Amino acid sequence: MIEVNGLTKRYGAATAVKDLTFAVRPGEVTGFLGPNGAGKTTTLRMLLGLVEPTAGTATLQGLPFRHHPRGLRHVGALLDAGDVHGGRTARAHLAVLARSNGIPRARVDELLREVGLAGAARRRIGGFSLGMRQRLGIATALLGDPPVLLFDEPLNGLDPEGVLWVRGLFRRLAAEGRTVFVSSHLMTEMEHTADQLVVIGRGELIAAEALSAFAARGTRLSVTVGTPDGAVLTPLLTAEGASVVPDGDRLTVTGLTAARIGELAFRNRVQLNELSTSSASLEEAFMELTSDCVEYLAGETR
Numbered sequence: 249m250i251e252v253n254g255l256t257k258r259y260g261a262a263t264a265v266k267d268l269t270f271a272v273r274p275g276e277v278t279g280f281l282g283p284n285g286a287g288k289t290t291t292l293r294m295l296l297g298l299v300e301p302t303a304g305t306a307t308l309q310g311l312p313f314r315h316h317p318r319g320l321r322h323v324g325a326l327l328d329a330g331d332v333h334g335g336r337t338a339r340a341h342l343a344v345l346a347r348s349n350g351i352p353r354a355r356v357d358e359l360l361r362e363v364g365l366a367g368a369a370r371r372r373i374g375g376f377s378l379g380m381r382q383r384l385g386i387a388t389a390l391l392g393d394p395p396v397l398l399f400d401e402p403l404n405g406l407d408p409e410g411v412l413w414v415r416g417l418f419r420r421l422a423a424e425g426r427t428v429f430v431s432s433h434l435m436t437e438m439e440h441t442a443d444q445l446v447v448i449g450r451g452e453l454i455a456a457e458a459l460s461a462f463a464a465r466g467t468r469l470s471v472t473v474g475t476p477d478g479a480v481l482t483p484l485l486t487a488e489g490a491s492v493v494p495d496g497d498r499l500t501v502t503g504l505t506a507a508r509i510g511e512l513a514f515r516n517r518v519q520l521n522e523l524s525t526s527s528a529s530l531e532e533a534f535m536e537l538t539s540d541c542v543e544y545l546a547g548e549t550r
């Protein structure tokens with residue numbers, strides 16, 4: 249469990265994180281989402297005691313990070329995959345950390361296999377690709393078998409196979425009852441990764457809720473409805489505030505969730521052949537809700 253309360257960080261006149269309050273529960277993957285510069289890394293660094301908050305508190309399993317005596321056994325983190333000693337081999341890097349945290353040496357080779365780096369164990373990290381560094385960073389986070397895991401942009405630099413592997417790994421870690429908190433600036437990355445979302449913009453909380461609830465916030469949420477009874481269903485939907493665009497025996501509906509449309513159809517004995525939410529709607533919800541918070545807009549000066 250991660251609990252953040254009134255967390256604030258100011259750098260001079262600039263506020264990087266402003267009065268953030270949210271909780272991240274165990275047993276689920278929680279995505280930490282926000283545009284570039286939103287304050288995700290600063291928040292994660294405060295959770296790990298690397299940055300001192302200006303105000304507020306952040307606890308892991310009920311205690312601030314610095315009160316945890318067990319280091320990597322208590323919380324595992326991937327912050328900056330590039331921040332490792334390039335002259336060391338992958339195995340030496342993990343072995344040094346294992347020794348200083350009282351973790352059995354056997355765990356090192358087990359993890360190198362698990363993250364797909366067994367073949368590169370004796371190579372210097374300096375020659376690693378970004379994707380290999382991310383894998384090593386993930387191995388480092390897992391080394392102490394901790395109940396709480398934090399990952400800052402873990403999908404950066406991974407190939408499609410790597411992305412699938414990481415998603416499966418996060419699911420498994422959550423299913424084991426761990427708290428898994430994963431940052432990203434891309435909604436598309438979170439769509440198939442997270443159960444819950446914490447969304448921030450310009451350092452402030454925008455949403456902390458289930459991914460499905462977040463998707464339903466998009467006012468342009470669009471649902472495709474296949475029905476032979478479009479003439480009956482359309483006025484029922486518009487009466488609920490939806491807008492409906494017909495296309496043959498399909499309707500594109502915005503402004504209502506698929507669940508509500510299904511309920512209206514069922515109650516009014518309207519046959520449905522198809523009912524699907526556009527996968528673009530999550531991205532749209534994210535763009536809409538963060539559009540005022542985007543720090544760096546292409547082709548625009550603020």
Ligand SMILES: Nc1ncnc2c1ncn2[C@@H]1O[C@H](COP(=O)(O)OP(=O)(O)OP(=O)(O)O)[C@@H](O)[C@H]1O
Pocket residue numbers: 259262263264282283284285286287288289290291433
């Ligand atoms: N040490 C620092 N001194 C001054 N300003 C800082 C410092 N660290 C971060 N900031 C500012 O705080 C804000 C939040 O930065 P942060 O790196 O936490 O965002 P982020 O959401 O992780 O962004 P990205 O997705 O680009 O990594 C930015 O405006 C950044 O410039």
